[in-house]
Amino acid sequence: MKTGNMILVSNRLPTTIEPGPDGPMLKPSSGGLVTALKPVFKARKGYWIGWLGEGYGEEMDELLAGSATDSACQLVTVTLTPGERRGFYTGFSNEIVWPLFHDLQERCNFDPTYWKAYVSVNRKFADAAARVADHGSIVWVHDYHLMLVGEFLRGHGVRSRMGFFLHIPFPPVDIFEKLPWRTQILRALFRFDVIGFQTPRDERNFLGCVRRFLPDVDFQRNDGEVRAVSDGRETLIRNFPIGIDFDEFNTHAQQPEVAARIAEIREDMRGRQIILGVDRLDYTKGLPERLRAFQHLFATCKSLRRQVSLVQIVVPSRENIPKYRELKLETETFISQINGQYGDPGWMPIHYIHRSLERPELIALYSAADIALITPIKDGMNLVAKEFCASQVEERGVLILSEFAGSAEQLNNGAILVNPYDIGAVADALHAAYRMDQGERTQRMRKLRRRVRNADVFRWCDEFCSYLENGYGRAARAA
Numbered sequence: 484m485k486t487g488n489m490i491l492v493s494n495r496l497p498t499t500i501e502p503g504p505d506g507p508m509l510k511p512s513s514g515g516l517v518t519a520l521k522p523v524f525k526a527r528k529g530y531w532i533g534w535l536g537e538g539y540g541e542e543m544d545e546l547l548a549g550s551a552t553d554s555a556c557q558l559v560t561v562t563l564t565p566g567e568r569r570g571f572y573t574g575f576s577n578e579i580v581w582p583l584f585h586d587l588q589e590r591c592n593f594d595p596t597y598w599k600a601y602v603s604v605n606r607k608f609a610d611a612a613a614r615v616a617d618h619g620s621i622v623w624v625h626d627y628h629l630m631l632v633g634e635f636l637r638g639h640g641v642r643s644r645m646g647f648f649l650h651i652p653f654p655p656v657d658i659f660e661k662l663p664w665r666t667q668i669l670r671a672l673f674r675f676d677v678i679g680f681q682t683p684r685d686e687r688n689f690l691g692c693v694r695r696f697l698p699d700v701d702f703q704r705n706d707g708e709v710r711a712v713s714d715g716r717e718t719l720i721r722n723f724p725i726g727i728d729f730d731e732f733n734t735h736a737q738q739p740e741v742a743a744r745i746a747e748i749r750e751d752m753r754g755r756q757i758i759l760g761v762d763r764l765d766y767t768k769g770l771p772e773r774l775r776a777f778q779h780l781f782a783t784c785k786s787l788r789r790q791v792s793l794v795q796i797v798v799p800s801r802e803n804i805p806k807y808r809e810l811k812l813e814t815e816t817f818i819s820q821i822n823g824q825y826g827d828p829g830w831m832p833i834h835y836i837h838r839s840l841e842r843p844e845l846i847a848l849y850s851a852a853d854i855a856l857i858t859p860i861k862d863g864m865n866l867v868a869k870e871f872c873a874s875q876v877e878e879r880g881v882l883i884l885s886e887f888a889g890s891a892e893q894l895n896n897g898a899i900l901v902n903p904y905d906i907g908a909v910a911d912a913l914h915a916a917y918r919m920d921q922g923e924r925t926q927r928m929r930k931l932r933r934r935v936r937n938a939d940v941f942r943w944c945d946e947f948c949s950y951l952e953n954g955y956g957r958a959a960r961a962a
């Protein structure tokens with residue numbers, strides 16, 4: 484065990500609380516990030532700091548401390564009032580940063596009270612981290628909710644190595660400049676030792692913004708790495724494309740119960756090709772545009788009617804935000820319109836599922852699909868594209884992917900890339916995928932699977948931690 488703690492800081496803790504017979508009970512979350520970060524705690528002890536959910540506060544810390552007995556990671560809650568949560572999470576994070584960083588400035592509500600809440604809640608997260616930090620601690624802060632934490636931690640006198648990873652895109656300068664608090668946020672980020680982005684494009688955009696708004700920062704580029712000096716402190720800026728746990732999907736897809744479910748799904752679809760969409764219900768995922776392309780396909784290509792069905796799975800998300808409720812209504816109305824226009828008693832053009840699915844069901848759908856249609860209008864990475872490839876053990880599925888998803892950078896050599904706004908091109912891609920022969924499908928999917936396997940989430944975590952702890956990457960460490 485190395486000395487010094489690892490302190491992870493994220494908006495949500497990797498656990499949820501559910502009512503049990505003897506009071507509240509902890510249920511670990513099973514998301515990809517949680518899986519990815521678990522190995523971090525094999526090498527060192529540490530803490531995970533975050534919010535636990537509505538209605539729970541510091542009284543839960545005792546229960547959370549109990550959970551640390553079988554793990555090297557102790558969970559620590561940050562308590563937020565409903566007002567703080569509204570201003571910080573619903574407001575600043577999701578009505579300003581989320582739309583702006585996805586290039587959707589017209590959706591932003593630049594309410595100054597949101598900024599106040601963002602500052603004070605970031606300070607609370609930093610206070611919680613400072614309480615457990617010691618001399619040798621390493622701090623890793625996640626995502627757009629917590630961009631100021633590094634600055635407040637330095638204010639507490641914490642001198643540990645600190646890193647920040649942004650899971651969403653970083654916008655170009657002509658979009659970022661709209662943010663009234665642009666300079667404060669950039670300055671705060673330079674209190675970290677490592678700033679990580681998903682793709683080279685995000686890294687470039689960030690550097691462009693820094694050149695424009697922090698002209699005093701000096702840069703040195705060396706071997707694909709950028710080191711910046713601000714106020715006498717050096718920060719490494721680099722892209723670290725996040726991956727998935729390839730083996731989990733690949734192995735599950737081969738288990739007998741999943742194989743049986745795949746056969747069932749195919750039989751239910753009566754030999755028609757299955758086009759699959761899987762998304763959080765979010766306006767960045769391009770659902771209306773996708774549905775328009777699908778409608779265009781049936782309007783322009785009659786022979787494909789009754790030959791394909793879209794299975795669109797949508798996970799409920801941010802339901803307390805009015806724009807998200809409107810999107811749900813818009814999506815459902817559009818789907819029933821298409822089904823009404825083209826469907827008949829023996830064929831439903833679109834099967835719509837609006838709920839979170841258990842892993843085995845999701846993997847069965849990924850494996851059973853003939854085509855995955857993943858068309859966000861902008862996405863940091865998009866893990867669904869990678870999960871689809873990892874589940875395609877028979878190598879028969881075709882991936883149609885938006886060129887505006889971060890994953891397009893890695894998967895361009897196998898996927899059919901499309902501009903999601905170009906509904907004619909998306910319809911053409913669907914047609915091409917439908918007609919693609921087995922030989923080409925296998926060739927493309929094999930390349931995709933190799934890419935996803937080689938850059939999995941454990942490698943992502945290892946690479947980031949290497950820079951965070953040592954200031955250099957795995958290749959340099961091995962040399």
Ligand code: ADQ
Binds near residue numbers: 650
């Ligand atoms: P998200 O915007 O949530 O993540 P994505 O990367 O696609 O987007 O991850 C979604 C996750 O939800 C996937 O792991 C998927 O399996 C799961 N999921 C989707 N539908 C589901 C369903 N019906 N039931 C159960 N699970 C479902 C943010 C950024 C992304 C970035 C990730 C990781 O917006 O760009 O890729 O973080 O960094």
